[in-house]
Amino acid sequence: MTPYLTAKLAGKYVAVDAAGLLMSTLQVVLFPVLAGALLNQYFKPLVKLVSPLMPPLAVATVAILCGNAISQSSSAILMSGGQVILAVCLLHASGFFFGYVLARILGLDVSSSRTISIEVGMQNSVLGVVLAAKHFGDPLTTVPCAVSSVCHSIFGSILAGMWRRSVPPEMKGKD
Incomplete structure (x- = not known):
């Protein structure tokens, strides 16, 4: 869908190596x-031995990958006038909001x-x-994803912290 969507939404056709994307995703x-x-x-x-090391290693890996993408494109991010940041923040805020609201509408409990x-x-x-780094020639294609990673990490951490302080009704009394 990427070539079609970019042609319709951005006015520019972007060729995509579907098999290459599939293999990279699998990897x-x-x-x-x-x-x-x-x-x-x-x-x-x-697994029991290395499990305590994995979360910090995962966070460090994400920080390095996203920090690299952001640092290489910092001037493009600054020149965008905040459009990329605003778009990414709206994307994640709507994801958090609609994920919760639609789950509640479907009758799921607060915790779920x-x-x-x-x-x-x-x-x-x-x-x-x-x-983006592997399959698209322009290094700027990594920018929205890298900014997105920072944004969803901040939003998700704040939301999880707030929700941790308020126990859902169905969980009260369970220990």
């Missing part, structure tokens, strides 16, 4: 998830609705950075 998302599941199933002592809100609002921007 960045599916293969690590499968490897983690297999390690968790068959090498529990190793909060989870869906976080999942919808915090999309995988780092995947976008990796795919």
